Amino acid sequence: MLEHIKEFSRHANSYDSHTVIQKEVATHLTCKIKNNPKKVLDLGCGSGAIHRNMKPNYELFIGVDNSANMCELHPKGENTIILNQSFESEEFFKYIKVYAPLDLIVSSSALQWSKNLNNVIKSCKTISDNILFSIFTKGTFKSIYEMTQRESFLPSVEEVVAIVSKYYDIDYEVKRYKLEFDDNISKFRYIKRSGVSGGKKELTLIQTKELIKNYPYSFLEFEVVFISSK
Numbered sequence: 001m002l003e004h005i006k007e008f009s010r011h012a013n014s015y016d017s018h019t020v021i022q023k024e025v026a027t028h029l030t031c032k033i034k035n036n037p038k039k040v041l042d043l044g045c046g047s048g049a050i051h052r053n054m055k056p057n058y059e060l061f062i063g064v065d066n067s068a069n070m071c072e073l074h075p076k077g078e079n080t081i082i083l084n085q086s087f088e089s090e091e092f093f094k095y096i097k098v099y100a101p102l103d104l105i106v107s108s109s110a111l112q113w114s115k116n117l118n119n120v121i122k123s124c125k126t127i128s129d130n131i132l133f134s135i136f137t138k139g140t141f142k143s144i145y146e147m148t149q150r151e152s153f154l155p156s157v158e159e160v161v162a163i164v165s166k167y168y169d170i171d172y173e174v175k176r177y178k179l180e181f182d183d184n185i186s187k188f189r190y191i192k193r194s195g196v197s198g199g200k201k202e203l204t205l206i207q208t209k210e211l212i213k214n215y216p217y218s219f220l221e222f223e224v225v226f227i228s229s230k
């Protein structure tokens with residue numbers, strides 16, 4: 001089990017209350033859906049942010065998530081299939097081909113976890129000409145990374161755009177968010193519970209304590225790239 005998946009599973013029930021930004025991102029992404037797609041695939045569907053925001057004009061909605069707890073929380077229905085699998089696995093893409101071509105592949109706040117984004121996008125191209133993704137990028141928690149002199153594990157906007165452009169003709173938009181908190185402990189709790197940290201113990205206890213004491217801003221920063229095929 002990957003580290004960040006453990007993190008999502010552990011916090012699956014409290015996930016919705018710690019995901020203000022992901023919710024906003026999912027809403028913004030869903031607003032970009034055009035042409036009433038009939039067959040939709042959601043990569044890293046989580047507890048169903050995209051499903052909830054979508055107009056119910058589709059005939060088939062397939063969500064995939066490798067956290068069993070998240071899959072349990074996702075709304076189910078006659079025309080909704082939820083698969084507890086990894087969107088990086090060969091078996092998944094082999095299976096999903098049965099439904100190809102899909103009208104849209106959507107993914108919100110999930111593809112930044114991909115170990116090989118290139119392979120995922122390449123596989124997407126074999127089943128759909130239309131994509132709509134939001135991906136957290138390197139500017140997320142920028143000040144924390146600068147203060148602790150560490151490299152973010154997240155990809156840069158340029159890296160993501162270069163990879164997706166190999167397979168799709170795209171438009172993209174970068175949005176930056178600031179989330180205000182009353183105190184530093186709440187900020188670090190949010191980072192842990194939201195799952196955006198990747199669940200990696202990247203900071204030592206001493207570093208974390210130092211940050212909680214000295215982090216100078218009242219907000220956390222998030223950077224997200226929204227990508228759509230033309």
Ligand SMILES: C[S@@+](CC[C@H](N)C(=O)[O-])C[C@H]1O[C@@H](n2cnc3c(N)ncnc32)[C@H](O)[C@@H]1O
Nearest residue numbers: 044045046049065066067086087108109110113
């Ligand atoms: C930040 S959540 C976003 C969930 C949902 N899309 C939303 O907008 O609220 C990321 C989700 O991606 C899932 N995920 C991460 N890597 C995955 C993978 N390789 N295969 C399937 N799901 C994955 C996690 O389990 C988690 O539910």
